Amino acid sequence: MKRQSFKMFLKPGFEAEYEKRHNEIWPELQALLKEAGVANYSIFWDKETNTLFAYQENTGADGSQDLGSTAIVQKWWAYMADIMETNPDNSPVSITLQEVFHMD
Secondary structure, three states: OEEEEEEEEEOOOOHHHHHHHHHOOOHHHHHHHHHOOEEEEEEEEEOOOOEEEEEEEEOOOOOHHHOOOOHHHHHHHHHHOOOEOEOOOOOEOOEEEOOOOOOO
């Protein structure tokens, strides 16, 4: 199992919409994540900076950030592009965070 974390950036004023969209995550996207081995996936919001902090555990070779070639992830990116900072391909601007401490 591999632990991964990364940060993304929410546009101001879209906090409630971001949470709503994730509470209604598409079943086919959730199934893809599970099939890829993504588990224990959480996203936290820092309201002072509008930074999103994501954490996930991966049992497969890829994490959620590695599934961008799939049609469903590209569709999700397009759906979320109006409320997040994105790259030209609609993928969220995402910065991988290095683990510096872990305790079981």
